[in-house]
Amino acid sequence: QSALTQPASVSGSPGQSSTISCTGTSSDVGRYDLVSWYQQHPGKAPKLIIYEENKRPSGVSNRFSGSKSGNTASLTISGLQAEDEADYYCCSYAGSSTSWVFGGGTKLTVL
Amino acid sequence: QVQLQESGPGLVKPSETLSLTCTVSGASISNYYWTWIRQSAGKGLEWIGRGYSSGSTKYNPSLKSRVTMSVDTSKNQFSLRLTSVTAADTAVYYCAARRQGAYYFDYWGQGTLVTVSS
Numbered sequence: 001q002s003a004l005t006q007p008a009s010v011s012g013s014p015g016q017s018s019t020i021s022c023t024g025t026s027s028d029v030g031r032y033d034l035v036s037w038y039q040q041h042p043g044k045a046p047k048l049i050i051y052e053e054n055k056r057p058s059g060v061s062n063r064f065s066g067s068k069s070g071n072t073a074s075l076t077i078s079g080l081q082a083e084d085e086a087d088y089y090c091c092s093y094a095g096s097s098t099s100w101v102f103g104g105g106t107k108l109t110v111l
Numbered sequence: 112q113v114q115l116q117e118s119g120p121g122l123v124k125p126s127e128t129l130s131l132t133c134t135v136s137g138a139s140i141s142n143y144y145w146t147w148i149r150q151s152a153g154k155g156l157e158w159i160g161r162g163y164s165s166g167s168t169k170y171n172p173s174l175k176s177r178v179t180m181s182v183d184t185s186k187n188q189f190s191l192r193l194t195s196v197t198a199a200d201t202a203v204y205y206c207a208a209r210r211q212g213a214y215y216f217d218y219w220g221q222g223t224l225v226t227v228s229s
Contacts, residue, residue: 002154002155032214034214034215036214036215036216038156038216044221045205045219045220045221045222046156046205046216046219047219048215048216048217051213051214051215051217052214052215057217089155089156091156091215091216093214096169097172098171098172099158099160099161099169099171100158101158102148102155102156102157102158103155104154104155105154105155105156
């Protein structure tokens with residue numbers, strides 16, 4: 001069982017938006033503004049798409065956005081495209097003892 | 112461009128030691144925290160621990176008693192040793208880099224599958 005809770009799957013039609021939630025606790029997501037999100041296509045390594053809750057690395061589409069409320073972080077993908085179909089993982093810093101916790105991953109299906 | 116490449120045996124017997132190496136190119140190994148993360152089949156990601164060129168390490172409390180990591184600056188390599196492995200340690204193992212002051216992993220290796228089986 002992963003430390004952060006994500007829905008197993010979400011789906012959306014091309015052009016629509018889809019949101020993935022990531023629920024932690026007051027010791028990780030709720031305590032630090034240090035949630036990151038990773039996209040993983042089958043057989044590939046995870047790729048950073050959001051860091052520090054809502055910042056995008058250079059080269060990542062602005063269709064990806066992040067937010068947080070309390071102990072829950074969210075990743076929103078707008079204008080869904082076929083290439084967005086992948087697994088998405090959230091990650092949070094959890095302090096010096098635990099360090100890093102991940103979510104169990106969410107499979108996004110573009111219908 | 113920072114590139115990471117994991118290497119090591121793909122098959123390890125139960126109770127033995129898993130050893131992996133991550134070779135770094137395109138960056139000085141002294142400028143990053145080097146991390147091992149694993150992914151079991153159909154499951155999420157798990158942070159195993161990290162090392163730094165100074166020799167400092169930090170491990171996941173759930174694996175701490177079995178994990179050792181080290182950085183070899185002369186070879187630009189980062190290594191993982193996991194002792195007393197069981198089938199539960201079967202996973203794809205990734206090495207990843209985190210810049211100093213950053214709280215995210217911006218570079219990842221392609222991953223290497225390690226199967227624990229007799």
